[in-house]
Amino acid sequence: MPARTGNFPGPGRPDQPRILFVDAYDSFTCNITALLHKTLGPDVYVHVVHMDLRSFEPRNPDWSPRHLLRYLRHFDAVICGPGPGSPDNAEDVGIFEDLWNLDEGDMVPVLGICLGFQSLVRSFGGRIKKLQRGLHGMVREIEHRGPNNDDAIFRGVPAFRATLYHSLCADIGQALHPSDRWDEAKWLPTSAAPDLLPLAWTSEEREQGVERILMAVKHRTKPFWGLQYHPESVCTEQAAHKVIRNWFQHVGQWNLAAGRKRVETCLDFADPLSDCLGDAPSGEAARRLSMYERLNLHPKLFGHLERAKDVYYHASIDLPEGVDTVAIAEVLGKGAGEVIMLDSSSARKKDPLAKISVLALDVPDATRIEYRAADGHATLRTRGETTTIKARGDGGDTQHFIWMVLAAYQQRRAGHLRNLKEPAACKFKGGFMGYLTYEMGLNALSADEVPRREGPTRPDLCMVWVQRSVVVDHQAGKVYVQALEPAATGEAWADEVAEKLRRSQAWNRPNEMPTSLQEPKQGRQAVNRKVQTTTPEAEAYEDSVRQCQDAIAEGNSYELCLTAQTTMTRPRCTSPPKHLQSNHELPAKAAREQPTPAWDIYKELRSRQPAPFGSFIRLGGATLLSSSPERFLSINREGLCEMRPMKGTVRKSATVKTLADAERLLHIPKEEAENLMIVDLVRHDLHRICGPGRVTVPELLKVEEYESVFTMITAVNGQVPSYQSGKFESSPFAVLDSVFPPGSMTGAPKKRSCEILRSLETTERSLYSGVVGYFDATGNADWSVTIRSMFRWEDEDWYHEEEAGWYEKWHIGAGGAVTILSTPEGEREEMLTKLAGPLGVFRDTA
Numbered sequence: 044m045p046a047r048t049g050n051f052p053g054p055g056r057p058d059q060p061r062i063l064f065v066d067a068y069d070s071f072t073c074n075i076t077a078l079l080h081k082t083l084g085p086d087v088y089v090h091v092v093h094m095d096l097r098s099f100e101p102r103n104p105d106w107s108p109r110h111l112l113r114y115l116r117h118f119d120a121v122i123c124g125p126g127p128g129s130p131d132n133a134e135d136v137g138i139f140e141d142l143w144n145l146d147e148g149d150m151v152p153v154l155g156i157c158l159g160f161q162s163l164v165r166s167f168g169g170r171i172k173k174l175q176r177g178l179h180g181m182v183r184e185i186e187h188r189g190p191n192n193d194d195a196i197f198r199g200v201p202a203f204r205a206t207l208y209h210s211l212c213a214d215i216g217q218a219l220h221p222s223d224r225w226d227e228a229k230w231l232p233t234s235a236a237p238d239l240l241p242l243a244w245t246s247e248e249r250e251q252g253v254e255r256i257l258m259a260v261k262h263r264t265k266p267f268w269g270l271q272y273h274p275e276s277v278c279t280e281q282a283a284h285k286v287i288r289n290w291f292q293h294v295g296q297w298n299l300a301a302g303r304k305r306v307e308t309c310l311d312f313a314d315p316l317s318d319c320l321g322d323a324p325s326g327e328a329a330r331r332l333s334m335y336e337r338l339n340l341h342p343k344l345f346g347h348l349e350r351a352k353d354v355y356y357h358a359s360i361d362l363p364e365g366v367d368t369v370a371i372a373e374v375l376g377k378g379a380g381e382v383i384m385l386d387s388s389s390a391r392k393k394d395p396l397a398k399i400s401v402l403a404l405d406v407p408d409a410t411r412i413e414y415r416a417a418d419g420h421a422t423l424r425t426r427g428e429t430t431t432i433k434a435r436g437d438g439g440d441t442q443h444f445i446w447m448v449l450a451a452y453q454q455r456r457a458g459h460l461r462n463l464k465e466p467a468a469c470k471f472k473g474g475f476m477g478y479l480t481y482e483m484g485l486n487a488l489s490a491d492e493v494p495r496r497e498g499p500t501r502p503d504l505c506m507v508w509v510q511r512s513v514v515v516d517h518q519a520g521k522v523y524v525q526a527l528e529p530a531a532t533g534e535a536w537a538d539e540v541a542e543k544l545r546r547s548q549a550w551n552r553p554n555e556m557p558t559s560l561q562e563p564k565q566g567r568q569a570v571n572r573k574v575q576t577t578t579p580e581a582e583a584y585e586d587s588v589r590q591c592q593d594a595i596a597e598g599n600s601y602e603l604c605l606t607a608q609t610t611m612t613r614p615r616c617t618s619p620p621k622h623l624q625s626n627h628e629l630p631a632k633a634a635r636e637q638p639t640p641a642w643d644i645y646k647e648l649r650s651r652q653p654a655p656f657g658s659f660i661r662l663g664g665a666t667l668l669s670s671s672p673e674r675f676l677s678i679n680r681e682g683l684c685e686m687r688p689m690k691g692t693v694r695k696s697a698t699v700k701t702l703a704d705a706e707r708l709l710h711i712p713k714e715e716a717e718n719l720m721i722v723d724l725v726r727h728d729l730h731r732i733c734g735p736g737r738v739t740v741p742e743l744l745k746v747e748e749y750e751s752v753f754t755m756i757t758a759v760n761g762q763v764p765s766y767q768s769g770k771f772e773s774s775p776f777a778v779l780d781s782v783f784p785p786g787s788m789t790g791a792p793k794k795r796s797c798e799i800l801r802s803l804e805t806t807e808r809s810l811y812s813g814v815v816g817y818f819d820a821t822g823n824a825d826w827s828v829t830i831r832s833m834f835r836w837e838d839e840d841w842y843h844e845e846e847a848g849w850y851e852k853w854h855i856g857a858g859g860a861v862t863i864l865s866t867p868e869g870e871r872e873e874m875l876t877k878l879a880g881p882l883g884v885f886r887d888t889a
Contacts, residue, residue, distance in 0.1 A: 059087070059088060060086070060088065060119055061088045061090070061117065061118045062087065062088070062089050062118060062119060062120050062121070062122060063092065063117075063120075063122070064076060064091045064121075064122045064124060065091075065092060065093075065094050065121060065122065065124060065138060065159075066091050066092065066094060066124050066126070067093075067123075067124055067125065067126025067135065067136065067139075067158050067159070068093065068094075068126050068127065068792060068794050069124055069125045069126040069158075069792045070723075070727050070728075070786070070791045070792040070794075071124075071125060071208075071273065071276075071724070071727050072091065072124055072125075072727060073727045073728075074275035074276070074723060074726050074730055075122070075125075075274075076730070077730045077734075077735035077736065077738065078274060078275040078284065078287065079287065079735075080735035080736060081735065082284050082287040082288050082291075083291055085736070090118075093137070094123070094126070094137030094139060095134070095137040111138060111141065112145075112149050115149065115151045116305065116306045117306050118151065118305065119152070119294055120151065120152040120153065120154065120291070120294045121151055121152070121153045122153070122154045123139045123142065123154070123156070123158070123159030123162060124156055124157070124158070125156050125157030125159065125208065126158045126792060127158075127598060127599045127600055127792050127795035127796075128158065128598055128599055128795070129171055129211055129597065130162040130166075131165070131171055136158065139158075140162065140166060143166040143167070143267065144166070150265065150266065150301070150303075151266070151303070152266035152267075152268075152293070152294040152297055152298065153267050153268075154267075154268045154269065154270070155269035156269070156273070157209060157270075157271060157273060158598075159269065160259075160270055161209075161213050161271070163239075163260065163262075163267055163269040164215065164257070164269065167238045167239050167262065168235050168236035168238065168239065169214055169215045169235060169236045170213075170214050170235075171211050171212070171213060171214070172211065173210060173211055173596055174209070174247075174254065174256070175247070175249050175251070175254050176247070176863060176864075177210030177595055177596060177863035178207040178208075178209060178247070178256075178863075179209070179210065179601040179602060179716060179862060180207075180208065180601065180602070180715070180716025180717065180719045180720045181206070181207050182204050182205065182206050182278050182279075182719075183204060183205065183207055183245045183247075183272075184202065184203075184204050185204065185205050185245055185258050185259075185272055185283070186244045186246075186258075187200065187259070188230060188242070195242050195289075196242070196259075196261070196268060196289040196290045196293060197242060197259070197286060197289070198289060199289070200282055200283070200286055200289070201282050203279070203280040203281075203283045204278075205272035205274065205279040205280065205283050206273045206276030206277075206278045206279050206719065206723075207245075207271070207272055207273065208273055208276075208720070209598070210595055210597070210598055211598040212256050212257065212271070213257045213260075214235075214257075215233045215236040215241070215257060215260075216233040216234065216235040216236070217229065217233070217255045217257065218255065219233075225255075229241060229244055229255070232263065237263075238262055238263050238265075239260045239261070239263070240260060241257060241259070241260055242258075242259035242260055242268075243259035243270075243272075244256065244257060245272075256271070258270070258271045259272075266293075266294070266301075268290055268293070270286070274286060274287060275723075276719070277722055277723060277726060277743065278719055353457060353473070353510070353529050354527070354533065355463055355526070355527050355820075356525070356526045356534045356537055357469070357472075357523045357524060357525045357526070358523070358524045358538050358540070359522065359523050359524075359541075360524075360541050360544060360545055361520060361522070362520045362522050363549075363550055365554065366550065367386075367388070367390070367515070368384060368386045368387075368388075368402060368515050369384075369386070369388075369646060369649070370549040371402060371513055371515065371544065372384060372402055373549070373622040374543065374544055374547040374548075374549050375402075375404065375540070375544075377402065377404075378622060378642035379620060379642065380407065380661070381407045381661050381662055382403070382406055382660070382661050382662075383401075383402075383403040383406055383476045383477070383507065383509070383658075383662060384401070384402050384403070384659045385402075385657075385658050385816065386400050386649060386657040386658060386659060387399060387400045387515075387517055387654075387655050387656070387657065388653040388657045388670070389653040389654050389655050389657075389749075390517035390518075390655075391653065392653060392750075394653075396656075396674065397517055397655040398470075398516070398517060398518055398655075399469070399470055399471070399514055399515060400514070400515040401471045401476070401513075401514050401817060402513040402514075403507065403511075403512050404509075404511040404512055404513065404540075405510070405511050406507055406509070406662065409507045409508055409509060410424070410507070410508040411423070411425070411505070411507050411508070411663075412424075412445075412448065412452065412475075412505075412506045412508075413502035413504065413506075414445040414448075414483070414503060414504040415501070415503055416480075416482055416485070416486035416503040416504075417503075419433065419444065420432070420433055421444070421445050422502075432448065443780060445504060446771075446776040446777060446779070446780040447771055447776075449506060449818070450771050450774045450776040450777070452508070453474065453475065453774075453776075453818065454769065456508065456820070457820035457821075458769075460472070460527075460820045461680070461821055461822055464821075466521075468519055468521070469516065469525070470514075470679075470819060470823045470825065471512065471514055471817050471823065471825075472514075472527060472820055473509055473510055473511075473525060473526075473527030473819070473820050474527075474817060474818050474819045474821075475506040475507065475508060475509070475817060476506070476507055476509050476817045477504070477505045477506035477507055477660075477662065477663075477817075478504075478660060478662070478663075478814070478815045478829070479503065479504050479783065479814050480501075480504075480807075480808070480810055480813040481784055481788065481807070481808035481811065481812035482807055482808070482809070483503035483504050483784075483813065484789075484797075484812075484813065485797055485801075486503070487780060487783050488784075488793060488794045488797055489794065501663070501838065505662055505663035505665070506818075507662065509527075509817075510526065510527045510528045510533075511525065511527075511528070511536065511537075512524075513525070513540070522541075522544065524537045524538075524540045524544070573613060573614055573846065574612070574613045574886070574889045575611070575612045575613075576609065576882070576886070577609065578609045578878070579608070579609065579874070581871055584607055584871050584874065585867035585868065585870070586867075587605055587607075588861050588865060588866075588867040588871070591799070591861040592861060592865065595861070595863050596863065599795055599799060600790055600791070600792065600795055600796045600799055601720050601790070601791045601792070601862075602716075602717060602721070602790040602796070602860050602861065602862050603790040603796050603799060603800060603860070603861045604787065604788050604789055604796070604800070604858060604859070605800065605803065605804070605859065605860075605870065606788070606800075606804060606808060606811070606812065606856050606858030607804070607856070607857065607858060608806055608808075608811070608854050608855065608856050609855045609856075609857070609878055609882060610854055610855075611833075611852070611853040611854075611855070611882075611889070612850050612851070612852050613850065613851060613889050614843075614846070614849070614850055615849040615850060615851045620640070620642040620643050621643060641659070641661065641666045641668060642659065643888060644668060644833075644884065644885060645659045647884050647887065648668055648670050648881060648884045651751075651884055652670040652749075652751060652831060652881075652884075653670070653750055654671055654672045654749065654750075654831065656671040656672065656673065656674055656828075657669055657670045657671060658671070658815045658827070658829075660815060664836055665810060665834060665835070666834060666835050666837075667810050667815065667829065667833075667834045668833050668881075669815065669827075669830070669831060669832035670831045670832070670880075670881070671827045671828055671829060671830050671832065672689065672749050672754060672830075673687060673688075673689040673756075673785075673787065673827060673828040674686070674826075674827055674828075675687075675782075675785050675814050675816075675826045675827055675828045676778065676782060676814075676816075676824070676825075677823075677825045677826070678763070678778060678822070678823060678824040678825075679822075679823055680821050681822075682764070682767070682822075683760065683761075684760060684762070684763060684778060685759070685760050686725050686729065686758075686759045686760075686761075686782065687757070687759075688718070688721040688724075688725050688785070688786060688787045689754050689755070689787055689828075690717040690718040690720075690755060690787055691714035691715070691717055691718050691746075691754065691755030692752050692754045692755075692859075692873065692876065692877065693705050693708050693752065693753050693754075694751065694752050694876045694879075695751055695753065699753065702746060702748055702753065704753075705748070705753030706746045708753075709753065709755045710744070710746070712864065713862060713865070714755060715755075716862060716864070718744055718755050718756075718757055719744070720790075720791050721757075721787050721791065721860075722757045724786040724791040724792075725757075725782070725786050726738055726759055728781060728782040728786065729759060729760075729761035729782065731781050731782075732761070732763060732772075732778050732781040732782070733762055733763055733764065734764060737761055737764065738759065738760065738762075739759075739761075740757065740758065740759050740760075741758050741760060742756070742757060742758035743757050745757065745758075751880060752876070763778060767822050775822060775824040776818065778824075779826065783814065784797075784812065784813070785814065785828045787828060787860075788808075788830075790860065790861075809834065809854065810829055810832070810834040811829055811830070811834065811854065811855075811856030812828070812829060812830070812856060813828075813829045814826045814828055814829060815829055830856075830877070831877070832855070832856070832881060833854065833855045833881050833884075834853070834854055835851055835853045836852075839851070839852040840852070853885065855882055855885070857875070857877040857878035858873075858874050858877070859874055859877070
C-alpha cells in the first residue's frame with residue numbers, strides 16, 4: 044500500500060506538523076504513525092521511507108543518501124524507527140547514521156525508537172551488547188526523573204509501564220557505577236558517552252545481579268532524542284503518550300531557536316522520492332490506479348461475461364435438529380470430485396464463532412482464477428477455455444497484480460449487488476471462494492522470498508467464482524439455497540434443491556443417517572499396515588529452536604513461528620466415500636466424479652476436533668482437510684474488519700480440565716509475550732490499510748476453550764475508510780493483500796522473520812499456514828488460518844512398483860512461536876501437541 048499515512052494535498056498550513064519516518068522494515072511502523080496522529084492531532088503529515096532507500100534506486104541509480112538533505116527542509120522532524128538487526132551492521136540502519144552526522148547547517152530534530160535509539164547511542168560513544176536475556180514482548184516499569192523535572196521530554200509524565208521489544212541494549216558504561224552512587228549517577232553523562240544525557244531506565248534481576256538497561260537519552264547540544272521502549276504498543280500505558288507530545292514541543296522550540304524554517308511547498312515523494320508541484324497521486328499510487336483501470340477494461344478477463352447482470356435468488360428452509368453441513372453435502376452427492384466446504388462444525392457445541400457454513404456447488408463448471416507466485420502469471424479458466432495474463436505485461440506491480448485482477452473481476456461481475464441486503468444473516472451470497480498458500484504470503488512481503496519451484500505448476504492462489512451455493516445459518520437454524528447468475532434458471536434450480544433437501548432422509552430421519560467410516564474395518568487395517576509416517580526428528584527440531592533463539596538474541600527477530608511437516612504415504616483409495624456407495628439415486632454427473640477417501644477422513648477430523656473454521660476443499664490439484672480454530676480476517680459489508688490472532692496453547696489433560704486451569708498456565712510472561720508480539724504486528728497490518736484512529740483491540744489475551752486444547756486469542760478490529768468505493772485501495776482484496784500472511788504463523792518483524800524461517804525450514808509450507816475463505820459479492824469476507832489440518836497434492840502421487848499400485852502423500856504441518864524464553868524441549872512438545880490431533884485421525888482412518 045502507499046507509504047504515506049497523512050493528508051498533505053498542497054502547501055499546507057504553517058502549523059501543520061510534518062514528520063519524516065524512516066522505517067527499518069519493522070512490523071510496528073504503522074502503529075507509531077497512528078500514535079503520532081493521536082498525540083499530535085489528526086492533521087499531522089507523516090511520510091514513511093525505508094532506511095535503505097531501496098525503492099528509489101531503480102529510477103535513479105545515482106541516488107545517494109546525501110540527496111535526502113534537500114528533502115529534510117520540508118519536515119519539522121525525523122523519526123528513526125524500530126526494526127530487526129543491530130546498529131553495528133550498517134545494512135540494518137541505512138540512513139540513520141547519516142542523520143546523526145548532519146552538518147550544523149543541515150541539522151533537523153530526530154527521535155530514535157528502539158533500533159533508532161540504539162543507533163543514536165552508538166553514534167555518540169555508546170556500544171551495543173546483548174542483554175543477559177531478551178525482553179521481547181515484556182512490559183516493564185520505566186523509571187524517569189519524575190513529572191516535575193524541567194529539562195526532559197518526561198516533564199509532566201507520571202510513572203508508567205511500557206512494552207519492550209529488544210534483545211540488544213545500549214551500553215554507556217552504566218555497569219561501572221557502584222550501587223551506592225547509582226541513584227545520582229544514573230542521570231549523569233558517562234565518560235564513554237559524554238554528549239548523551241540519560242533520561243530513563245529499567246532494570247532486571249539476574250543471577251549475576253541487577254542488569255541496568257538504558258531506556259531514553261537526549262543529546263546535550265544537538266536536537267536528538269531516543270527511546271528504547273515502544274510507546275505505540277497496545278500494552279504501553281497511556282501516560283507514555285505524553286512523552287511524544289513533549290518531544291514535539293521540544294522540536295518546535297529547537298527549530299525556532301535555530302532559525303530553521305520549514306519549506307512550505309507541496310510535497311509528495313511516496314515512491315520514489317521526487318518533487319511534486321500539484322495534487323497528482325504519488326508514483327506508486329498512480330501506477331496502481333492505471334493498472335486497475337486497465338484491468339477493468341481487459342478483454343481477456345471480461346470478454347466471456349454475459350451482457351445480462353447476475354441476479355440473486357434464494358430459497359430458505361428450516362434446519363432440523365441434528366443436521367449439519369456434511370449431511371447436506373452428502374444429500375447433494377458431494378464429497379468426491381472438486382468441492383469447497385467451509386464448515387463451522389463446532390456449532391453443535393453452541394460456539395459463538397460458529398455462525399455459518401458454506402457449501403459451493405457446481406465447482407468444476409465455475410470460472411476459476413489461479414496464480415503462481417513464482418512466475419507472476421494469472422490463469423483464468425472458464426467454459427473450457429484457459430487464458431493467461433502476465434503481471435509484467437500489465438504494469439509490473441507483481442506483488443499486487445493478482446489482487447487487482449480479482450478486484451476488477453468482482454467489480455465488473457457483481458458491482459451492482461453491493462446494496463443487496465436480504466437475507467441479512469446470510470453473509471455469503473456468491474462470489475470468490477478458495478485458498479492461498481503460505482508462499483503466496485511470502486510474495487506479498489517480497490517477490491525474492493518466493494521459492495522458485497521446478498516441476499508441477501501448483502497454484503499459490505486458487506479462487507472459484509461461486510454462483511450456486513448452500514449456506515447454513517447455525518444460529519438462526521436456517522438453510523439458504525442460493526443462485527447468483529444471469530439466467531432465469533436460478534430460481535427454479537434453487538427451489539428444486541431446497542425441495543430435495545426437504546424430502547431427504549437427513550431432514551426427515553436424521554438419526555438414521557449412516558455414520559460409519561468409508562471402508563470396512565478389515566480394509567482399513569490392511570491399508571494401515573502400508574502407511575508410512577515420517578515425523579520431524581526431535582534433535583533437528585530442537586536445534587532449529589536454538590537457531591531461532593540465536594537469531595532473536597542477535598536482534599534479528601522478536602519472535603519466530605517455527606514449523607515442521609510430517610508426511611504420510613498410503614495406498615490411494617479407489618472407492619468412493621460411504622454415502623456415495625449406497626446412493627442409487629445419484630445423478631449421472633456425480634456418479635462420474637472421481638472418488639476420494641478424504642471425505643471420510645475429514646468427517647472423523649471434525650468429529651474429534653470440532654472448530655468454527657473447518658474446511659474441506661478439493662480444488663486445483665489440492666485436497667485440504669482443516670479443523671481450524673483461528674479466524675484470520677473477517678470483513679463486513681461496511682468495511683469493519685476483525686482479526687483474531689491465536690498464540691499460546693495448552694492441551695487438555697487430567698491436570699488441565701477447566702478454563703481456570705488453563706488461565707493459570709497461559710497468563711504467564713512467556714505466553715502473554717507471544718500473543719502480544721503478534722497483536723502489535725496485526726495492529727500494524729490493519730493500520731496500514733485502515734489508517735490512524737481506526738484500529739481497536741476489544742479483547743486482549745483472552746483464553747478460549749476448544750475440544751482438546753485451550754488457546755489464548757486477541758481480537759483486533761479495524762474500519763476501512765470509503766469501503767467499496769470502487770477503488771482498489773478500499774476493496775476487500777486490498778485488505779487481505781495488506782495483512783497476509785498471518786502474523787501468527789510468521790513472527791515479528793514479519794519480513795525478516797520469514798527470511799530466517801526460510802533458511803531453517805527444509806520444505807515449503809504450502810497450504811499449511813495459508814488461508815481459506817471467501818469474498819462475497821456484496822462485500823463481506825471471511826478467511827481462516829490453515830492449521831490443525833492435513834493436505835495432499837495430486838502431482839505427488841506415485842506408482843509403487845513393489846506393491847503394484849498407486850500411493851498418495853499427505854502432509855501435516857505443526858509448530859509454535861519461539862521466543863527468548865522458550866526451551867527446545869518445550870517447543871518440540873508444543874509442536875507434537877498440535878500434530879497429535881490430525882495425525883491421530885489419519886492413522887485411525889487410513
